[in-house]
Amino acid sequence: EVMLTGERYNVQRLPFSHVSNDDIAFFERIMPGRVITNPEELKPFNVDWLKTVRGCSKLLLKPQTAAEVSQVLRYCYERNLAVNPQGGNTGLVGGSVPVFDEIILSTALMSQIISFDKVSGILVCQAGCILENLNQYLEEKGFIMPLDLGAKGSCHIGGNVATNAGGLRLLRYGSLRGTVLGLEVVLADGSVLDCLASLRKDNTGYDLKQLFIGSEGTLGIITAVSILCPQKPEAVNLAFLGCQSFTQVLKTFTTCRAMLGEVLSAYEFMDDKCMELVKKHLKLSSPVSESPFYVLIETSGSNSTHDEEKLNNFLEQVMTSGLVTDGTVATDEKKIKASHHFPILKSMLWSLRERITEALTHDGYVYKYDISLPVGKLYDLVTDTRARLGQCAKNVVGYGHLGDGNLHLNITAESYSHSLLDAIEPFVYEWTARCNGSISAEHGLGFKKKCFIQYSKPKEAVFLMQRFKAMLDPKGILNPYKTLPSSS
Amino acid sequence: EVMLTGERYNVQRLPFSHVSNDDIAFFERIMPGRVITNPEELKPFNVDWLKTVRGCSKLLLKPQTAAEVSQVLRYCYERNLAVNPQGGNTGLVGGSVPVFDEIILSTALMSQIISFDKVSGILVCQAGCILENLNQYLEEKGFIMPLDLGAKGSCHIGGNVATNAGGLRLLRYGSLRGTVLGLEVVLADGSVLDCLASLRKDNTGYDLKQLFIGSEGTLGIITAVSILCPQKPEAVNLAFLGCQSFTQVLKTFTTCRAMLGEVLSAYEFMDDKCMELVKKHLKLSSPVSESPFYVLIETSGSNSTHDEEKLNNFLEQVMTSGLVTDGTVATDEKKIKASHHFPILKSMLWSLRERITEALTHDGYVYKYDISLPVGKLYDLVTDTRARLGQCAKNVVGYGHLGDGNLHLNITAESYSHSLLDAIEPFVYEWTARCNGSISAEHGLGFKKKCFIQYSKPKEAVFLMQRFKAMLDPKGILNPYKTLPSSS
Numbered sequence: 001e002v003m004l005t006g007e008r009y010n011v012q013r014l015p016f017s018h019v020s021n022d023d024i025a026f027f028e029r030i031m032p033g034r035v036i037t038n039p040e041e042l043k044p045f046n047v048d049w050l051k052t053v054r055g056c057s058k059l060l061l062k063p064q065t066a067a068e069v070s071q072v073l074r075y076c077y078e079r080n081l082a083v084n085p086q087g088g089n090t091g092l093v094g095g096s097v098p099v100f101d102e103i104i105l106s107t108a109l110m111s112q113i114i115s116f117d118k119v120s121g122i123l124v125c126q127a128g129c130i131l132e133n134l135n136q137y138l139e140e141k142g143f144i145m146p147l148d149l150g151a152k153g154s155c156h157i158g159g160n161v162a163t164n165a166g167g168l169r170l171l172r173y174g175s176l177r178g179t180v181l182g183l184e185v186v187l188a189d190g191s192v193l194d195c196l197a198s199l200r201k202d203n204t205g206y207d208l209k210q211l212f213i214g215s216e217g218t219l220g221i222i223t224a225v226s227i228l229c230p231q232k233p234e235a236v237n238l239a240f241l242g243c244q245s246f247t248q249v250l251k252t253f254t255t256c257r258a259m260l261g262e263v264l265s266a267y268e269f270m271d272d273k274c275m276e277l278v279k280k281h282l283k284l285s286s287p288v289s290e291s292p293f294y295v296l297i298e299t300s301g302s303n304s305t306h307d308e309e310k311l312n313n314f315l316e317q318v319m320t321s322g323l324v325t326d327g328t329v330a331t332d333e334k335k336i337k338a339s340h341h342f343p344i345l346k347s348m349l350w351s352l353r354e355r356i357t358e359a360l361t362h363d364g365y366v367y368k369y370d371i372s373l374p375v376g377k378l379y380d381l382v383t384d385t386r387a388r389l390g391q392c393a394k395n396v397v398g399y400g401h402l403g404d405g406n407l408h409l410n411i412t413a414e415s416y417s418h419s420l421l422d423a424i425e426p427f428v429y430e431w432t433a434r435c436n437g438s439i440s441a442e443h444g445l446g447f448k449k450k451c452f453i454q455y456s457k458p459k460e461a462v463f464l465m466q467r468f469k470a471m472l473d474p475k476g477i478l479n480p481y482k483t484l485p486s487s488s
Numbered sequence: 489e490v491m492l493t494g495e496r497y498n499v500q501r502l503p504f505s506h507v508s509n510d511d512i513a514f515f516e517r518i519m520p521g522r523v524i525t526n527p528e529e530l531k532p533f534n535v536d537w538l539k540t541v542r543g544c545s546k547l548l549l550k551p552q553t554a555a556e557v558s559q560v561l562r563y564c565y566e567r568n569l570a571v572n573p574q575g576g577n578t579g580l581v582g583g584s585v586p587v588f589d590e591i592i593l594s595t596a597l598m599s600q601i602i603s604f605d606k607v608s609g610i611l612v613c614q615a616g617c618i619l620e621n622l623n624q625y626l627e628e629k630g631f632i633m634p635l636d637l638g639a640k641g642s643c644h645i646g647g648n649v650a651t652n653a654g655g656l657r658l659l660r661y662g663s664l665r666g667t668v669l670g671l672e673v674v675l676a677d678g679s680v681l682d683c684l685a686s687l688r689k690d691n692t693g694y695d696l697k698q699l700f701i702g703s704e705g706t707l708g709i710i711t712a713v714s715i716l717c718p719q720k721p722e723a724v725n726l727a728f729l730g731c732q733s734f735t736q737v738l739k740t741f742t743t744c745r746a747m748l749g750e751v752l753s754a755y756e757f758m759d760d761k762c763m764e765l766v767k768k769h770l771k772l773s774s775p776v777s778e779s780p781f782y783v784l785i786e787t788s789g790s791n792s793t794h795d796e797e798k799l800n801n802f803l804e805q806v807m808t809s810g811l812v813t814d815g816t817v818a819t820d821e822k823k824i825k826a827s828h829h830f831p832i833l834k835s836m837l838w839s840l841r842e843r844i845t846e847a848l849t850h851d852g853y854v855y856k857y858d859i860s861l862p863v864g865k866l867y868d869l870v871t872d873t874r875a876r877l878g879q880c881a882k883n884v885v886g887y888g889h890l891g892d893g894n895l896h897l898n899i900t901a902e903s904y905s906h907s908l909l910d911a912i913e914p915f916v917y918e919w920t921a922r923c924n925g926s927i928s929a930e931h932g933l934g935f936k937k938k939c940f941i942q943y944s945k946p947k948e949a950v951f952l953m954q955r956f957k958a959m960l961d962p963k964g965i966l967n968p969y970k971t972l973p974s975s976s
Binding site: 117119120163164166170174175177178179191192193194195197198199200201202203204205206207208210211213214215219231233234254257258259260261262263300301302303306309310372374375376401404405406436437438439440441442443444445449453456457458460461462464465467468471483484 | 605607608651652654658662663665666667679680681682683685686687688689690691692693694695696698699701702703707719721722742745746747748749750751788789790791794797798860862863864889892893894924925926927928929930931932933937941944945946948949950952953955956959971972
């Protein structure tokens, strides 16, 4: 069993009230049958997906409406009870599970689609909708979600917004800060903030919703989301390529951006260690010959002939110039030739990249780092970390969203060890800070990274964040022990 | 001369200190030669571009660095002196000029480009850089600014960010909330907040910069901006079309979005009244036969052959189906046939749309409304307003960014009159609120619209905004009388 977070990290419980039988009775009255106290049922909600942090909450609530969330928070605020909001529990930094006995407030039953407008492409839905379900719903109507990530099958849109999730389509459709048009949020004291606008442009006062995007449930609980969805592309093509060096990966990217232009929708890379792990643990096979680096390129466009022509021109250029040594493509042209193999090929190519996280969990305990860096230096961090750790680590691998300057650096070991952690941290953070990078590109700070915020933000900024937190949640009941270092 | 704002709108001056000779001596010491007190020199800084509001500031400061801005604000905060930040003074809601004797702090001398990275496309520059200059600088390097607007020749990037400017490229490149990566801001008490990151992704804590984007100088003074710039498109094509009804404008848009897809970069519309005004006051001529509505479509892409093929297919479709009755195009193909006429044709077509604002100012006093609405209802507001005002107005015209659901409703009259204003307001705002629209899509609230915020935001949201203002600027010295209604 996973060690309790409080013990492993030697954390002090803050003086919140303890849940009493009276409290449980109150919650039963407002949401009968949706108040869970059975320890067995609570188990998966107390531990993260990576099995690295564990809380000991004795109470799980499953509200269905913002009104219920409001009632719960008003009561908790009054009683000084701490609350841990939880979506799909797919977070990677320990932000989604309790540290101690915080009440878990799950959005699992808030999964209604409220409206979708086919003219504007604006979707309004509750926070607990699963990303993949939303995407399927939209695809039937000729649209897609503006974000996509490996955890799509379980993550909730509310959690995506609360953590400002990045993912695989950011390169093309931009961040949630541009695509989220409105939010409904319940504040710590139970008041409901209705900023659920469905307008592409609105400059009436300060954009309050932005403060809640990426606040990891520490400033309010997102209960509904309004989001701008792009049209479903007519044509989606993939190329999976092998490169002999990281320099060639970079040069291929520059060429790609120039030649694919507006149809480029993903530029992902992985090193040979990643390929080894997905082969070994997931029995996937590589479609190209062994190379030190692999690149996955996706195009999405409105005209398949044009897109394939662009892709073919690009491939010819990088193959003849020697930037790429081997490659395979999945285009709509191929689809016509071998229709029933085609979707399999596409999803197989994406699997190689998307299932790295999963393969890593089979390799042992995983130390995860999610770093933004100037793209030219992206892989140096992997090389330097590998050299530093030597035999202490089982595997040191690098992959990520190269097009966004975002590296996922992962280190595996047989089991968790304080001494290995000390060898990695703050080394990785100091390295990142020297390059003016971010120690969390898209995962957030959660529980595990909150003490390292100063490597990416000046102290005046952290101080201001703490003032916002104190203003919006003066008792600190919302997702305590997360995101910000304590202000004292 | 323009009537003083305080008198026309019967505003009470707040109890700020008055600028003394000692104050002027202090400023002269920190920025010698850049402290302007000559009333003649001050005149253009006291009145807005539209000549509708006028303040009576006796002091203009022209800092060159964030450190100077910091010194100024620390002093003003201490002395309780009100400050009006000013960029290019191109605002349309009275946000950029003083209401009374606020000290004008101009960013005109903060016009340094700090850095540009060709790999990532990230530009870092001071707040006073003129938008058009930045765009020219970038074009030489194969990039463009992600925003473009009619005022580009004079507006400052700092002002663009402070007002969350929208403009002509938003449809393609998204809002500043997605493209602005970092800001340097001086707070009311003079402290400098350095969030000038140059990273595409950064999830370390709350995104403080978002609060300053669109806060119209009321929460802090933006001194530098980091912004993600798209590659300069290889091919830019324009089409100028005539439609017989607004329904046809809408159908043409739907067709256009489907057929032009990812290369569509602007879909602008204007009514026949707008065309009359640009013909009459600016001597421009229409390239197509007289129609009730005109549409300007721009494509930007990486492959001119592909883009022209898409555009031609689209044009054939809308012409043969009768959605469009007349049209002209400026494509790169034409450029080859008649090289030196080509840039003239393009800029001529854009002029028809971009210079409407200018033509309106020649028509008399202009009442300006900048509304977001569900796109299907966009023009009904123009029709209803025209019917309501009848002979009281000289002209009631509608144009705007149809692709973003953004209407510019403008009403002209021989001169300003309270009674005409009463006939328009709150009628226009009530109409907008009934459709859940925004009473300010992109112009902001400034001085003129601040009291109408409740038509687009619930009172809980306004209250929260007031708390943010009170927290960041407890004495209220930054751009007073603007953006928010007073909290008492």
